[in-house]
Amino acid sequence: MLIMVDGHRTGNELVALSSSSAEGKRHLASLLNGGFVQVQPAPGSSAEQVPDARPALPDEDISLARSYAARTLMDLLGAQAGALIAEIEKAKTRDELLHQLVKLRAALRAAPDQKAAQQFLEKLVLVLD
Numbered sequence: 001m002l003i004m005v006d007g008h009r010t011g012n013e014l015v016a017l018s019s020s021s022a023e024g025k026r027h028l029a030s031l032l033n034g035g036f037v038q039v040q041p042a043p044g045s046s047a048e049q050v051p052d053a054r055p056a057l058p059d060e061d062i063s064l065a066r067s068y069a070a071r072t073l074m075d076l077l078g079a080q081a082g083a084l085i086a087e088i089e090k091a092k093t094r095d096e097l098l099h100q101l102v103k104l105r106a107a108l109r110a111a112p113d114q115k116a117a118q119q120f121l122e123k124l125v126l127v128l129d
Helices: 011-016 021-033 063-090 094-108 114-128
Strands: none
Touching: 011 021, 021 063, 021 114, 063 094, 063 114, 094 114
16 A cells, blocks of 8 residues: 555545455554554644544454554553543444544643644544544
8 A cells, every 4th residue: 555655645545446445444554553654634624523424334444443542542641541542442333433532632632742642633533534
């Protein structure tokens, strides 16, 4: 997938080029988590916007997104992340995890590194979109 990143394609377009949606999302999440690509918000958009809810796909796997969220929250909030991580681990669908974004945004306002907190939210929304 990395060779298809050209700075013009969106995350959705890259995922669409994969053999399956779930595989594409896993690859994109790995690239984001590894720091190989970065989120570039579309002009006029904001990470505060939550994508519209959509039905979960049968092959949809949010385990990578859950583990990324849990690991990053622990880095950003330390021991204070425990309750949030427990809630995230309960999420079984994309929509349930998106629902947790409201709580995440509120909790991350207390994070010492606001830039890292904002980047985390942007990456999580991209992976789940």
